[in-house]
Amino acid sequence: MGNPRARYTLEFKVEAVRMVRNGQSQAAVAKILGISTQTLNSWLKADEAGKLAGAGKLVSAEQMEIARLRAENANLRMERDILGKSDGILREEVSVKYAWIERHSRQWPVSVACEALGVSPSGYHNRKARDVDPDRPRRRISNDALLVHIKAVHAESKGEYGWPRVWKRLLAQGIRVSKDRVQRLMKLHGIKARTKRRFKATTDSRHNLPVAPNLLQRDFSPTKPDQVWTTDITYLWTDEGWLYLTVILDLFSRQVVGWSLKPHMRTELVSDALRMAWFRRRPETGLIVHSDRGSQYCSAEFQDLLKSYGMQSSMSRRANCWDNAPTESLWGSLKQARIHGKRFATRREAMDEVIDWLSFYNHSRLHSTLNYVSPMQFEQDWHAAQRKEAA
Known part of the structure; x- marks a missing residue:
């Protein structure tokens, strides 16, 4: 609910109306901006009556x-x-x-x-x-209007973004503003990223199964898609018990190309994720799949699946999480954004949250390693550049 004594500028009201007109629900906009739905509804009615000069058109x-x-x-x-x-x-x-x-x-x-x-x-x-060109972004945007956009971007990321990503997202939307101003406004209004927390690994390398050599050697910068995939397992607690997640990450674009969620850690968990990735991407022979030395990855079932797809197995050194740092970083981002501080009554609730975040991560989340574009946008830009060179 908003403060009943608060006074809002015309520009603030105009921006709120714009968000609703662009398809967001009144409840979502009210929550993002910290106002009551009644207040927002009155602004919408005023706009329909022509009392909000300029509503629906920023310039x-x-x-x-x-x-x-x-x-x-x-x-x-x-x-x-x-x-x-x-x-x-x-x-x-x-x-x-x-x-x-x-x-x-x-x-x-x-x-x-x-x-x-x-x-x-x-x-x-x-x-x-x-x-x-009236649609060209203005050189100077007021603090009121800027705050609306900051809150919208922060809400879009569900609280995951700090000021660097918020600033980059605003620039991508055509809002020209300095990073210092974004940082100052976010600090003033208490808008910040979720706090990071530590988590433990799930690897069990105490087995006598064959172990693959480390082909990756911490070279996390392949030159094109589907050269190197990395994979790992993490877990989430629900009131129904543990839920386990594994992903297949393309190191070139940092895109999650395969994933699996199950209530157990059997080899089927990692095999299903690999099958999803293969059917989605159909990579050329010779692709490297890097993992830890967990029994699931060392199992004959998983190794046979790799061979049938023409893939090479690579494994980290014992108890060395840095050999698979990109996937470990992915777990940190997921848990910081959607898991820590939440209670899931069922595994289904946790699965929905994870799948929603993976979609956001691939399509929209600005990745610092990729110069602040999303994994899918980074890959699309690369393919476009390749077509241009070939033309």
């Missing part, structure tokens, strides 16, 4: 300002010899100067007029570009 307020300035500028009739005496009307507002320069651009060079009026040519051209 309309600016267009109104430009129209006002043009009307004011229509009364200005100046010549070159009085430019130096323009400290009155023209120095009251930079926007008026830009309007005057535009009106007299055929009479006086822009650079000369800008110099005389004490404004920069780049500033004038930026304003003119926004006038021609």
Whole structure:
């Protein structure tokens, strides 16, 4: 519920209305922005009645300002010899100067007029570009409007993003803002990423099964997709008992290409994940699948499956989690974002949460290793570049 005494700016209301108009539910928007659904509903009604000037169009307020300035500028009739005496009307507002320069651009060079009026040519051209293209993002967004977008991005990640990823996501959405400003606003309003917690591994390497050599040797940067996959097992507690998860991770794009969730840790858990990955990707012969020395991976069933797919087995050194660091990092991100601090009444609830996060991770989550794009976007960009080179 929002604060009943809070006063919201028009721009804040406009942004809230926009979020609903773009398809988000009123309840979700109200929760994200920390306001009551009744307040939001009243803003929507005001918008329908035309009482929210500019609702549904972020730059309309600016267009109104430009129209006002043009009307004011229509009364200005100046010549070159009085430019130096323009400290009155023209120095009251930079926007008026830009309007005057535009009106007299055929009479006086822009650079000369800008110099005389004490404004920069780049500033004038930026304003003119926004006038021609109203959908172009504004150079400066108010703190109220920026806070709306920050809360939306933070909620989209379900609290997983800290300020670096929030900032990168805003830039990707066309909102030009400094990282310091995003960090400062998030700190001021108590918006932060979930706290990381430690977790233990599930590996049991106390067996007499054959162990594969370490072919990976911590080279976590393959040059194309489906050269190296890594895999591991983790576990989640529910009121019904343990739920075990394994994934197959493509090291090139850090995309989860296969996964399996079961109430046990038998070899079937890891074999099903590998089958999913193979049917989805159909990689060429020679792909390396790197794992720890757990009995599931060393089993004859799993090793035979690898051979049938033309894959090579690679295993970490004993008790060395750094040899499989990317997958360990994935577990940390998952548990930080969706698991720690939650209680799952059933395994089904936990499965739904994990599957939802894996979808978010592959399609949307900004990955720092990939220069802050999602795994699927990174791979799509790579394929597009390859097609361009081949053309």
